[in-house]
Amino acid sequence: MLQLKDLKRLDELFQTMEKANDSFLGYPFAKGFDYEPLWRFLKFTGNNAGDPFDSGSYRVNSHGFECEVVEFFAQLFRAPSDDWWGYITNGGTEGNIYGLYLGRELYPDAVIYFSREAHYSVNKAVRMLRLEHCVVSSQPSGEISYEDLAQQAARGRHRPAVVVANIGTTMKEAKDDAAKIRAVLHDVGISDVYLHCDAALCGPYAPFLDPKPAFDFADGADFITLSGHKFLGAPMPCGVVLSRKHNVQRVVRTIDYIDSLDATLTGSRNAYTPIILWYVTRSLGVQGIKRTFLECERLASYAADEFNARGIDAWRNPHALTIVFPPVREETKSEWQLATSDVSHLIVMPGVTKSRIDELIEAMTNRKVQM
């Protein structure tokens, strides 16, 4: 039993988190979801260790639901029907490390290319895996520079290429074009190519954009990672990875201890997040995800117009839910938890309301007038 003072601390923490949740606008996390029907699962030490598609000796798991979620995204991303595999990760960073690990096992001698707008986890992955890499410049929109990629790749044309395409860069939500990347590499004479698509943010809704960005398996991806705790609204970090199955077979080992196949990055794995992602995908379905995206996009368009009408130079990439503007002052950054580097941004995720956006714009413009 907790002492009264500790119960009070829990209450205080809850209130602090609730207040912070209400005000943040600068990170791609949804709000206002309700998973009460799933709370009862917290009674168990759920553990999805092992390959979700294989049986194992520990059965307090949600492997069946995990497989259904992976299959949902395999279909959405046009994976070849007889050559896909995937699992639910702990988030986008694990997805990037895992995807680059598969790339390295396929082409140990490859050079890894990614743009300077890639998430910091890509840089971490190449350092961890000791991969020779090359940072490619980007266009002002945040999309990779295909000219610079061509120049850099021409220098490494005698070696295989592993390329990380951003399907929604962290700061500007720019989308690299998988088909153009493949064409650039083909033109410089590289035929051994592994294309890793980091679709952490846009993965769930990119298939519904018009025009659809080139990022899925039919467009030439070998690997796709997305986050579950961003647009999809899982209340804790998680993600989904999908790969061509033959690339995974290279790393699989049989493990007696779990009586299963070991193909995932971590051993013990969360059994709760697959249930949450199953709940989301089953309750929303393809149409629900599309509808939710369109609602967010309407609000993102409103926000960009409103910023500009109030004299703040804001813009967004086509169909992006991220509105980019000049770096805000420290006070505003802290109050609204706005991610800031050379630019600041607001991200309209499900649950973000017009009134909160109006309050932010009001706060920014009033302060501007005072300056």
Ligand SMILES: Cc1ncc(COP(=O)(O)O)c(C=O)c1O
């Ligand atoms: C494009 C991109 N990739 C990967 C990640 C890493 O995701 P996580 O924080 O879930 O590890 C992020 C996080 O913001 C991201 O924006």
